[in-house]
Amino acid sequence: MAYDLEFEKPLADLEKKIVALQKKGDRLKAEEHRQLQDMERELRRRTEEIYRDLTSWQTVQVARHKERPHSIDYLRLMCDDFFELCGDRAFNDDHAILGGLAQFHGETVMFVCHQKGRTMKEKQYYNNGMPHPEGFRKAQRLMKQAEKFGIPLVTLIDTQGAFPALEDEERGQAEAIASNLYVMSRLRIPSLSVVIGEGGSGGALALGVTDRVLINEFSIYTVTSPESAASILWRSNSFAQQAADALRISGRELKKLGLVDDIVSEPLGGAHHNPPQAAENVKAAICKQLAEIKQIPLDELLEIRYQKYRSIGHFAWAEGSEA
Amino acid sequence: MAYDLEFEKPLADLEKKIVALQKKGDRLKAEEHRQLQDMERELRRRTEEIYRDLTSWQTVQVARHKERPHSIDYLRLMCDDFFELCGDRAFNDDHAILGGLAQFHGETVMFVCHQKGRTMKEKQYYNNGMPHPEGFRKAQRLMKQAEKFGIPLVTLIDTQGAFPALEDEERGQAEAIASNLYVMSRLRIPSLSVVIGEGGSGGALALGVTDRVLINEFSIYTVTSPESAASILWRSNSFAQQAADALRISGRELKKLGLVDDIVSEPLGGAHHNPPQAAENVKAAICKQLAEIKQIPLDELLEIRYQKYRSIGHFAWAEGSEA
Amino acid sequence: VRCPKCKETLLTREWEKNQKVCMRCSYHFKLTAYERIEMLVDPESFVEIDAGMVSADPLGFVKRAKDEVQTYPDKLRDEIKKSGLNEAVVSGYATIEQQPLALAIMDFRFLGASMGSVVGEKITRAIELAIAKKIPVLVSSTSGGARMHEGTFALMQMAKTSAALAKLGEAGLPYFSLLTDPTTGGVTASFAMLGDVTLAEPGALIGFAGPRVIEDFMHIKLPEGTVNSEFVLRHGMIDAVVHRNQLRTTLARLLRFYTPAACTWTRRSAVAASSQAGEK
Amino acid sequence: VRCPKCKETLLTREWEKNQKVCMRCSYHFKLTAYERIEMLVDPESFVEIDAGMVSADPLGFVKRAKDEVQTYPDKLRDEIKKSGLNEAVVSGYATIEQQPLALAIMDFRFLGASMGSVVGEKITRAIELAIAKKIPVLVSSTSGGARMHEGTFALMQMAKTSAALAKLGEAGLPYFSLLTDPTTGGVTASFAMLGDVTLAEPGALIGFAGPRVIEDFMHIKLPEGTVNSEFVLRHGMIDAVVHRNQLRTTLARLLRFYTPAACTWTRRSAVAASSQAGEK
Ligand SMILES: [Zn+2]
Numbered sequence A, B: 001m002a003y004d005l006e007f008e009k010p011l012a013d014l015e016k017k018i019v020a021l022q023k024k025g026d027r028l029k030a031e032e033h034r035q036l037q038d039m040e041r042e043l044r045r046r047t048e049e050i051y052r053d054l055t056s057w058q059t060v061q062v063a064r065h066k067e068r069p070h071s072i073d074y075l076r077l078m079c080d081d082f083f084e085l086c087g088d089r090a091f092n093d094d095h096a097i098l099g100g101l102a103q104f105h106g107e108t109v110m111f112v113c114h115q116k117g118r119t120m121k122e123k124q125y126y127n128n129g130m131p132h133p134e135g136f137r138k139a140q141r142l143m144k145q146a147e148k149f150g151i152p153l154v155t156l157i158d159t160q161g162a163f164p165a166l167e168d169e170e171r172g173q174a175e176a177i178a179s180n181l182y183v184m185s186r187l188r189i190p191s192l193s194v195v196i197g198e199g200g201s202g203g204a205l206a207l208g209v210t211d212r213v214l215i216n217e218f219s220i221y222t223v224t225s226p227e228s229a230a231s232i233l234w235r236s237n238s239f240a241q242q243a244a245d246a247l248r249i250s251g252r253e254l255k256k257l258g259l260v261d262d263i264v265s266e267p268l269g270g271a272h273h274n275p276p277q278a279a280e281n282v283k284a285a286i287c288k289q290l291a292e293i294k295q296i297p298l299d300e301l302l303e304i305r306y307q308k309y310r311s312i313g314h315f316a317w318a319e320g321s322e323a
Numbered sequence C, D: 001v002r003c004p005k006c007k008e009t010l011l012t013r014e015w016e017k018n019q020k021v022c023m024r025c026s027y028h029f030k031l032t033a034y035e036r037i038e039m040l041v042d043p044e045s046f047v048e049i050d051a052g053m054v055s056a057d058p059l060g061f062v063k064r065a066k067d068e069v070q071t072y073p074d075k076l077r078d079e080i081k082k083s084g085l086n087e088a089v090v091s092g093y094a095t096i097e098q099q100p101l102a103l104a105i106m107d108f109r110f111l112g113a114s115m116g117s118v119v120g121e122k123i124t125r126a127i128e129l130a131i132a133k134k135i136p137v138l139v140s141s142t143s144g145g146a147r148m149h150e151g152t153f154a155l156m157q158m159a160k161t162s163a164a165l166a167k168l169g170e171a172g173l174p175y176f177s178l179l180t181d182p183t184t185g186g187v188t189a190s191f192a193m194l195g196d197v198t199l200a201e202p203g204a205l206i207g208f209a210g211p212r213v214i215e216d217f218m219h220i221k222l223p224e225g226t227v228n229s230e231f232v233l234r235h236g237m238i239d240a241v242v243h244r245n246q247l248r249t250t251l252a253r254l255l256r257f258y259t260p261a262a263c264t265w266t267r268r269s270a271v272a273a274s275s276q277a278g279e280k
């Protein structure tokens, strides 16, 4: 896996040298062999160093990396069996939402995920992970089915946001999102979400009202894309970098702010450098959290869930006013 | 109100003579006055006579009479206040379904009705009472809202059936109807339906799974329109009359067959001869039945409702087989 | 046999070995109820119930045409003779890969698998059996619609079967609906569309009104295959189109997902719930 | 004042008497929160709560441009000064025709009524007050969207308010949502669209993305008024478009429908339910 992001330039240079040496194969002299090992060590060290302090904007780049594993990759790597459930039972089957039943770590779990796509054709098929209203309604259908059968719910979040076209207004994008927030807050099953890439706006939150919210180390969760925040606040989306950093949207920042429950660590250089390892980490984190919340009596779980969201927000009191 | 149906020919003739005499007004001689009174008495007698033995096919004519009161007329005449609730919250507001909150006999009731329309313009606006899937979904939304707030549900049924166009298949006409049957069978509120005109097919039943089913005397409730039954069984819809009679679809026949709980009597010559009286009868019938079912504890009510539909059907056992 | 889709002439033996699917174009021929049962469940595991249930004549139905008087009992006698079946559905219980379930399989040969009292009753009994035994339900649907000869009784079977499924749902038991060619009318608008998971065989005609009604009503001509399995999948009405040779495996997988042992959390919470007083 | 729709110049006194509705074309001007409260509730009945709640700065937000550094607290100070309000929503309780309800009224003057922690918190508190007092809730919405300066905290207010409404619903209490010009973004996609009954003033811009975003995204130009009250009514998202001069009466009627005394059956069953053990 090549280092190809802007801030990875030093790593890419190093990697190029390494690759050049590696090409020699058996013809490598002892001296060069040692040199190669040194460089490999150096690459690892530099990568760790750079990734230790990624800014929110740099995290955005990683979260959007074209080779980053998507929901379908995680499902393939984490589940022993997966049966996709389709359709909103009213209008369409929105491929931007991928959901179904999984054999997961010895039990049945309902997965509901955003699914992007890598090739042009895939991006079109999955609408690049940007759901229409019927996608959110399909999601809700599966959530209610999980509730009906007492199956725990896990969502994988990875979207720039809900699709903002006129047809989406016509079919009630706002209603579809709102309704999911309402329903998820009272689902009588344990629930958990993992932001695996981009957690963008209401389109992300519509799968995100769960007992636990985890985030991949180099993922983001944001009120709106940095570009759109920039065009609102700076009146130009060329300030996306400033916006990303000011909004503190990286997994690590969000953990510090108390907005996510835990961070799932990613392989060195990001999940796309080692998808199986990334999936293993996500799976382990899900198992750990699910085991915990499954112990909590249901009514208590619902009240804890309520308080979790209830308590998000900072405010103060004007002088002279009382709390 | 004129007698204008085919089987009402004798009545129309008599009526014409009466009207001719009435026109004379004050210039009526004593002799003629007596004659008029006789004829009026005769008209009443003959009407009673004819309407006492209406066939199913004749009942179809009355049920479809262009001046027959529709849901909107009943609501206006029966309710002290009515607030229409609109939309399926997903796609559209289907005017073929008219629903909302009513102040009814001193309490709040949720009405969900088919609404036809009289003029060409109205028929178009209401789609002649033939719902699209979003109409049934609006209906279900209101039913669930009634359940949420413990408000009794009353439905007024008056439709040829669900709209059978390609767009309706696309949006899941079958699913929309099926889902209503499923949900209505378990609604945790008292519920009641009145067939006020045409009860046609699945489109009628989708508002009709209730604790009590009443039917206006000259209304019908049928598996499919006589015309379409004729084209299925006789391979020509010109046998509609035979089909109507063979299917025994009039209110009175259905009462005999045990398929409705009670008949609401209509004014002489049918509801359109005296809409206020028709509405008063319907209202009284609703009040009586609601008062009864409101006394039944909820879990018991649901089981009674289940058994009501569970027990519909006749079958036998082949020789040599046991029950 | 000749394939109605690709017109290929198929060797009967091969065609039967291929589960009556055209070897060339994958056209799925209709199966009889017993063929389908054999194909889906573990050998010898099927136990039929209500096999002797036959239709009565609730309306005293007589069809009078110019030169013909036909009663419903006449018609039924003909259909029984022709099909060798007592009615349009075969019901019972069985196992698929050792997992028990109740099932009802419709058979198009009997009066176009139209739904009258017996179809409604047998399906409802299969569902109630499942509730009593705490096992899932599979209904394999095919139907031309409601049984006209039973009038409003036929219509009400839609309510009856749907209400039974609602009870099954409250009991937390899954219902799998399989749609086969053709499934239309009142069957589609009741139990066929109420699956927790709904599957369809490829290319099956599936609809409420059916293409002929739509064409008559709209005065248009629909292209072949407008209202079929792939159409309803695209429009979000079903979960998957499954080739006949994958059906058994698919159902086995589905049964495993919903098996109580696979839902470790449910079992625990179900125990907790049953120890509480009161409702549900 | 000049009407932005029909360009007519209106006499201020008459215009105010007409509830700030254009006498010529019925254009509904924006109202301040206190104007709306006065218009809707019984005189002297409004009791404000949480009036002194002001925004904190959870992110330490700083907007740096070439020649400008602006902190969120700077911005807030400006807005407070400009609007005379502490935040973008005024909340409390009152009566309409003697019927009590909790209410939260948004005010567009304060930072475009964007939703940050305070808006979310005040609305949630109003809902919780309603649950405690067993009274209905009215939220009058207007908003440009989420408060960017609070980042993901702002986003989460959507979840917080929606969860509070879900609790209100479980308590069997009605929620009336009133949409006014303009209502967009995260507010639309949460509490604004969750009304048991949802009303809108005529001609109000109502949408998720809002017309400018749609135009940018689709590279099209939308005709004026494409995404407004009438549009969402037509598409089944709201119950009614109500002229400002009918709002008070309409709300009074709605309150009467849901008043426990009007639901004779509910009262009985609620009593029965409370005597049962266990859940809900
Ligand atoms: Zn073929």
Ligand SMILES: [Zn+2]
Residues within 6 Å of the ligand: D003, D004, D005, D006, D007, D008, D022, D023, D024, D025, D026, D027
């Ligand atoms: Zn104007």
